[in-house]
Amino acid sequence: MALGLSAGAARADGELHLYNWSNYFPPELMKKFEKETGTKVTIDNYASEEDLLAKLQAGGGGYDIVFPTPTTLGTMIKKGLVAKIEVNQMTNFGNILPKFKSVSGDENRDYSAPYMWGTTGFTYDPSKVPDGKMAQSWKGLLEPDDSLKGKIGMLDDMADVWNAAAYYLGIDKCTEDPAKAQKILDLLQKQKPFVKVYSNDGTIDRMIAGEVAMHMQWNGAAHRVKEKKPDDVYVYPKEGVTFWTDLMVVPANAPDMENAKTFINWMMKPENAAIASNYTGYSNTIKGSNAYLKPELKDDPAVNAPEDVQDRLRAFKECSPKSKDLRERVWTKLKS
Missing domain, CATH: 3.40.190.10 (Periplasmic binding protein-like II)
Known part of the structure; x- marks a missing residue:
């Protein structure tokens, strides 16, 4: 399955397991992906990046997508804990705002896609x-x-x-x-x-x-x-x-690698990124998403840093x- 496949191409019999910070991914977005693809999504939460890294070093816990920061990503890459999924080749990569197309430790976006920033x-x-x-x-x-x-x-x-x-x-x-x-x-x-x-x-x-x-x-x-x-x-x-910028990456031993890639590509669509922002209260990295943001989010200086x-x-x-x-x-x- 090619990296650039649309979300609709995900296998209907797939199941994705996410590992993320608590209260940091909208349930409605999980349901939207399930409805559009037939792929079931479940999520577990961690309290710190130390917990996340320990889980991956212990074998991954059966997760398909995890959400580290650049602080931990470099270690994950060096230790071979994450897959090279060539995010820069995905069809929706062009939606990423220019200043987020590279990140320290993954300058070419071979391993990671941006999630929220703040x-x-x-x-x-x-x-x-x-x-x-x-x-x-x-x-x-x-x-x-x-x-x-x-x-x-x-x-x-x-x-x-x-x-x-x-x-x-x-x-x-x-x-x-x-x-x-x-x-x-x-x-x-x-x-x-x-x-x-x-x-x-x-x-x-x-x-x-x-x-x-x-x-x-x-x-x-x-x-x-x-x-x-x-x-x-x-x-x-x-x-x-x-x-900072939080990231989406795929563990090297992810059970459903192809659907994980499809999910990450799907998350780089403006309307999907906006749903995540409206729920989390953070800005996203996808151009065109502003059209879908709640006004109170756009107007809050805590979210949009004043000049x-x-x-x-x-x-x-x-x-x-x-x-x-x-x-x-x-x-x-x-x-x-």
């Missing part, structure tokens, strides 16, 4: 912070006011937490200097008593319920918080904000093994 900042509830307003800085989250002890939520994501601290301290996020890594650890350990939870799950519910005053969040989660609490504010810290914060966005950067080892040692000490 930023990692933080959201705060004005009614729960001193003076009702916070500066556009990581300071309020990483060096919080004494009144916020136990009232901060952080992501349980090593790269995002490390990067935020590095941006705030003016340290290269790919530093190989142990002394600078120690400064990052010192900052995060000093913040730790203020942290109620490190978790990637429940960030939306936690903010809506008022369990925390602020939460490090991905911007799509912030959008969904603002749907319930419109006064809450998403911050693009002036020191730097991680700009005056564009220079704060920091793209993924592949760090050296020495730098990654420092980051992992800091994370292990912080979480112990």
